[in-house]
Amino acid sequence: MEKVTEILVEASAEAVEPRFRALAEGEVMEKAPGEIVTVADREAERIIARRLRELLPVPVVGEEAVAADPDLALALATEPAAWLVDPVDGTRNFVAGSPSYAVMASLVRRGETVAAWIWQPCTRTAYTAELGSGAWRDGERLALGRATTAPEKWTGILKTRYFAPPTGHRLLANTLALGPLDPGRGAAGIEYPLVATGEHDFLLYWRTLPWDHAPGSLLVTEAGGRSARFDGTPYRPEAPGGPNGLLVATDPDQWETLRGILLEGV
Numbered sequence: 001m002e003k004v005t006e007i008l009v010e011a012s013a014e015a016v017e018p019r020f021r022a023l024a025e026g027e028v029m030e031k032a033p034g035e036i037v038t039v040a041d042r043e044a045e046r047i048i049a050r051r052l053r054e055l056l057p058v059p060v061v062g063e064e065a066v067a068a069d070p071d072l073a074l075a076l077a078t079e080p081a082a083w084l085v086d087p088v089d090g091t092r093n094f095v096a097g098s099p100s101y102a103v104m105a106s107l108v109r110r111g112e113t114v115a116a117w118i119w120q121p122c123t124r125t126a127y128t129a130e131l132g133s134g135a136w137r138d139g140e141r142l143a144l145g146r147a148t149t150a151p152e153k154w155t156g157i158l159k160t161r162y163f164a165p166p167t168g169h170r171l172l173a174n175t176l177a178l179g180p181l182d183p184g185r186g187a188a189g190i191e192y193p194l195v196a197t198g199e200h201d202f203l204l205y206w207r208t209l210p211w212d213h214a215p216g217s218l219l220v221t222e223a224g225g226r227s228a229r230f231d232g233t234p235y236r237p238e239a240p241g242g243p244n245g246l247l248v249a250t251d252p253d254q255w256e257t258l259r260g261i262l263l264e265g266v
Helices: 002-019 039-055 063-068 070-078 091-096 165-177 188-196 210-223 252-262
Strands: 028-032 035-038 060-062 081-089 102-109 112-120 125-130 134-137 140-142 156-158 202-205 226-228 246-249
Touching: 002 039, 002 081, 002 102, 002 112, 002 125, 028 063, 035 039, 035 063, 035 091, 039 060, 039 063, 039 081, 039 102, 060 063, 060 070, 060 210, 063 070, 063 081, 070 081, 081 091, 081 188, 081 210, 102 188, 102 210, 112 188, 112 210, 125 188, 125 210, 134 188, 134 210, 140 210, 156 165, 156 188, 165 252, 188 202, 188 210, 188 246, 202 252, 210 226, 210 246, 226 252, 246 252
Parallel strands: 060 081, 156 202
Antiparallel strands: 028 035, 081 102, 102 112, 112 125, 125 134, 134 140, 202 246, 226 246
């Protein structure tokens, strides 16, 4: 666990942080309509992928490599084990000079996330999780308790960008039964730790790209929370084009209550 954290920290220091608020002209590109990438993303992914393979020689499913060759993501289902890498989670924030970005990796075995790492360079904070062993922030164990407040006090993040407008409007209307919404931080590697540490009660997403959600989902569940599809199926990382929709909460009972509130009429 410690070795992978070191890899992320060192790759960030070498390829990402020197370019924060210092990107040169031509170092930000569009890899798909509406999707941007920087030289920091690509260089950090190359460094991380090489070093992870040295640690465990299995396929690496990196966000930028999959953008160039989508078939690489099939390894999540076809290979006994695979690494997942998001070299700069929150690229738009990174380009805009916002500190809300992260460097992330996870290990998937037989389609299940078994280990996860989130490095937040601007706060120098490392989150890790191992299936069946727990979740940590800078080596301190994270343990979520049962929700003891009423739903109208619960706060969280609801991402409506990828929902059809009528569905997004209904979801937002349903949140009136809850506490104030956080507008979101633009990076899963910033948002999931807010639930894993109890600062927020829930997250709700539609698009669930594996490199974005595998690390945080394991972090929350190992801290005692729940991350599941809208039908209650536990989250498992799948190639883009697989199931969408994900609700994350600080405890299983709260998850059920939130599903009833948020998905009413959806």
